[in-house]
Amino acid sequence: MTSANTDVTSPSNFPPPADSKTRVSQFMKQLQDEICEALEKLDGGGKFREDSWEREEGGGGRSRVLREGAIIEQGGVNYSEVFGKQLPPSILQKRPEAEGYPFYVTGTSMVLHPRNPYIPTVHLNYRYFEAGQFWWFGGGADLTPYYPVAEDAAHFHRTFKQACDAHHPEYYPVFKRWCDEYFYIKHRQEMRGVGGLFFDYQDGQGELYQGPNPEGAAATYSAQVGELEPRSWEEIFAFVVDCAHAFLPAYVPIVERRRGSEYGDRERNFQLYRRGRYVEFNLVYDRGIIFGLQTKGRTESILMSLPPLVRWEYNYQPEPNTPEAELYQTFLKPQDWANWSPS
Amino acid sequence: MTSANTDVTSPSNFPPPADSKTRVSQFMKQLQDEICEALEKLDGGGKFREDSWEREEGGGGRSRVLREGAIIEQGGVNYSEVFGKQLPPSILQKRPEAEGYPFYVTGTSMVLHPRNPYIPTVHLNYRYFEAGQFWWFGGGADLTPYYPVAEDAAHFHRTFKQACDAHHPEYYPVFKRWCDEYFYIKHRQEMRGVGGLFFDYQDGQGELYQGPNPEGAAATYSAQVGELEPRSWEEIFAFVVDCAHAFLPAYVPIVERRRGSEYGDRERNFQLYRRGRYVEFNLVYDRGIIFGLQTKGRTESILMSLPPLVRWEYNYQPEPNTPEAELYQTFLKPQDWANWSPS
Numbered sequence: 131m132t133s134a135n136t137d138v139t140s141p142s143n144f145p146p147p148a149d150s151k152t153r154v155s156q157f158m159k160q161l162q163d164e165i166c167e168a169l170e171k172l173d174g175g176g177k178f179r180e181d182s183w184e185r186e187e188g189g190g191g192r193s194r195v196l197r198e199g200a201i202i203e204q205g206g207v208n209y210s211e212v213f214g215k216q217l218p219p220s221i222l223q224k225r226p227e228a229e230g231y232p233f234y235v236t237g238t239s240m241v242l243h244p245r246n247p248y249i250p251t252v253h254l255n256y257r258y259f260e261a262g263q264f265w266w267f268g269g270g271a272d273l274t275p276y277y278p279v280a281e282d283a284a285h286f287h288r289t290f291k292q293a294c295d296a297h298h299p300e301y302y303p304v305f306k307r308w309c310d311e312y313f314y315i316k317h318r319q320e321m322r323g324v325g326g327l328f329f330d331y332q333d334g335q336g337e338l339y340q341g342p343n344p345e346g347a348a349a350t351y352s353a354q355v356g357e358l359e360p361r362s363w364e365e366i367f368a369f370v371v372d373c374a375h376a377f378l379p380a381y382v383p384i385v386e387r388r389r390g391s392e393y394g395d396r397e398r399n400f401q402l403y404r405r406g407r408y409v410e411f412n413l414v415y416d417r418g419i420i421f422g423l424q425t426k427g428r429t430e431s432i433l434m435s436l437p438p439l440v441r442w443e444y445n446y447q448p449e450p451n452t453p454e455a456e457l458y459q460t461f462l463k464p465q466d467w468a469n470w471s472p473s
Numbered sequence: 474m475t476s477a478n479t480d481v482t483s484p485s486n487f488p489p490p491a492d493s494k495t496r497v498s499q500f501m502k503q504l505q506d507e508i509c510e511a512l513e514k515l516d517g518g519g520k521f522r523e524d525s526w527e528r529e530e531g532g533g534g535r536s537r538v539l540r541e542g543a544i545i546e547q548g549g550v551n552y553s554e555v556f557g558k559q560l561p562p563s564i565l566q567k568r569p570e571a572e573g574y575p576f577y578v579t580g581t582s583m584v585l586h587p588r589n590p591y592i593p594t595v596h597l598n599y600r601y602f603e604a605g606q607f608w609w610f611g612g613g614a615d616l617t618p619y620y621p622v623a624e625d626a627a628h629f630h631r632t633f634k635q636a637c638d639a640h641h642p643e644y645y646p647v648f649k650r651w652c653d654e655y656f657y658i659k660h661r662q663e664m665r666g667v668g669g670l671f672f673d674y675q676d677g678q679g680e681l682y683q684g685p686n687p688e689g690a691a692a693t694y695s696a697q698v699g700e701l702e703p704r705s706w707e708e709i710f711a712f713v714v715d716c717a718h719a720f721l722p723a724y725v726p727i728v729e730r731r732r733g734s735e736y737g738d739r740e741r742n743f744q745l746y747r748r749g750r751y752v753e754f755n756l757v758y759d760r761g762i763i764f765g766l767q768t769k770g771r772t773e774s775i776l777m778s779l780p781p782l783v784r785w786e787y788n789y790q791p792e793p794n795t796p797e798a799e800l801y802q803t804f805l806k807p808q809d810w811a812n813w814s815p816s
Contacts, residue, residue, distance in 0.1 A: 181788065193787075195787045195788075197787070204787070206787065316766075317766045317772045317775075317776075318772060402782075406779070409752060409756070409783075410756060410776075413752070413753060413756035413757050414757075414766075423659075423660045423757075429660045429661060432660075433753075433785070434787055436785040437785065438784060438785055439783070439784055440782070440783045440784075441783075442779040442780065442781055442783075443781065444536075444538045444549065444773060444777055445524065
């Protein structure tokens with residue numbers, strides 16, 4: 131760990147601490163606890179119910195679901211720990227060097243579907259992988275509004291930018307763009323929402339951006355590829371912890387501001403229709419879901435992110451000059467939300 | 474075309490007629506017309522609305538949708554014709570010899586979502602491929618009941634069995650099993666419904682069964698592999714025509730029998746919940762949808778099969794000794810419906 135530190139070609143230069151798995155899994159469980167506690171308080175009605183489960187091939191988890199709360203129509207917060215002999219193809223494709231090693235993954239993920247169409251749906255996921263001498267962190271959070279409120283999108287982004295900037299000025303710009311690319315619904319040529327942060331394969335070896343989605347958003351909105359000095363396991367873990375803790379301050383104020391907004395059938399119908407896009411993204415593109423199904427995870431926990439009620443409508447087009455049209459025109463395209471200002 | 478007929482290794486021994494594309498596309502359009510006409514008559518209220526569209530890379534189609542009919546909550550019948558320089562990976566994987574050839578595909582597909590939970594959802598698809606000297610037919614129809622009625626499942630299967638048996642006694646047993654395997658939701662370990670017929674890659678070269686789904690249903694319910702004498706293009710086309718025409722007599726009597734069944738919130742909620750499985754199958758496993766998205770088809774036409782309203786419910790389990798439980802226990806597992814008799 132002296133001058134060899136500059137050799138970034140070998141991941142063994144940056145080994146995790148001996149208690150890495152315990153520390154990360156402890157943190158992921160605490161994150162689940164903190165989020166559930168805060169959401170119950172926020173909702174003021176609904177309570178999370180927990181199911182603990184074990185995975186036959188190794189590992190298990192605890193799934194918590196809140197249904198029919200005062201604000202949250204359905205919310206799922208899932209902690210899991212999975213180990214096995216061999217990473218599945220969807221991961222090995224990006225990390226071929228990890229082939230043949232037993233693996234360990236732990237993480238917490240969450241999706242909230244509020245009832246009021248003025249409150250955005252939100253998703254969070256943080257995860258940690260080890261396979262042989264290889265390790266990496268991934269995660270992020272992204273916001274999916276139904277009705278366009280620039281102030282909310284800006285608040286969400288700024289909160290995460292602040293958390294990122296405390297660790298490295300390159301983090302936010304790179305991971306914000308990666309998020310725009312990742313949560314892109316190719317067959318609709320739409321983003322899932324207003325984005326947030328997304329990162330993966332953070333192993334301390336300097337290469338920040340390891341996307342892209344070459345046929346999708348990247349074609350028109352190419353990510354900045356950041357290269358920076360090698361970072362230790364501790365530095366990256368500390369960044370992940372701070373990002374994860376930024377979720378509540380990023381989201382709770384939005385709920386507080388919109389919880390009283392009145393809505394009728396029009397807004398509810400549009401919300402149910404747009405929830406269909408969430409289903410399309412999650413079932414067609416989401417890597418976490420594909421990983422879960424490929425590793426024979428618990429189906430009910432993997433699909434907990436699907437909305438409680440959804441509508442599809444053939445050939446729907448929003449009417450011009452409506453909030454619904456504005457969502458498509460502005461909010462479902464990449465925007466520099468952190469620098470937004472009321473005009 | 475004399476003794477060379479016995480050499481089944483070369484597909485050029487069985488060339489299609491010079492007007493193959495015209496004849497098949499004409500038939501596929503007629504099939505769309507016949508089905509739409511019969512369904513409007515059956516529904517007695519709803520009318521199909523048509524959108525014609527062109528595909529940038531070559532081809533086009535006409536999509537017809539009936540919404541909020543008296544019986545049909547949503548039904549889509551889609552005709553399309555697609556040509557291009559190169560088949561997409563999902564097809565080339567099974568037909569590597571067609572790589573590098575321009576291709577032509579024409580077909581008609583249909584999904585009906587009735588409002589009454591006692592009327593099953595139904596799907597039909599017939600299609601024809603040419604790529605260089607290679608050609609093949611695929612298709613079938615399958616039934617997805619919400620409430621279990623053995624008589625209906627038996628009627629559906631028997632109608633298709635009769636159409637098959639007029640052409641070859643091996644067709645029904647092989648294609649019925651292939652259907653059970655294909656419409657299998659691996660992550661739920663459930664069939665999508667009670668099946669029907671499914672076949673693909675029928676090129677006259679004797680090998681009937683070209684599945685399977687090795688990790689899924691096939692593991693416990695292995696298909697009979699039929700090998701039979703080579704068949705001409707004309708013979709296979711005639712079989713496809715008869716199968717396609719068997720759809721209305723297979724389905725319409727079921728609708729007539731169940732259209733008056735009374736139902737309440739319980740049945741409606743269960744129907745909406747089970748429709749979620751349709752979405753899961755179509756977005757995660759359906760080859761037609763993957764083909765459509767990969768060939769940059771018209772998204773609204775490809776996803777026309779998704780139900781108008783859908784529910785997901787975390788960890789739902791049917792109560793023992795209810796019709797809902799019977800659906801899972803008996804109807805979502807392979808059964809010999811053609812030989813069913815009232816006990």
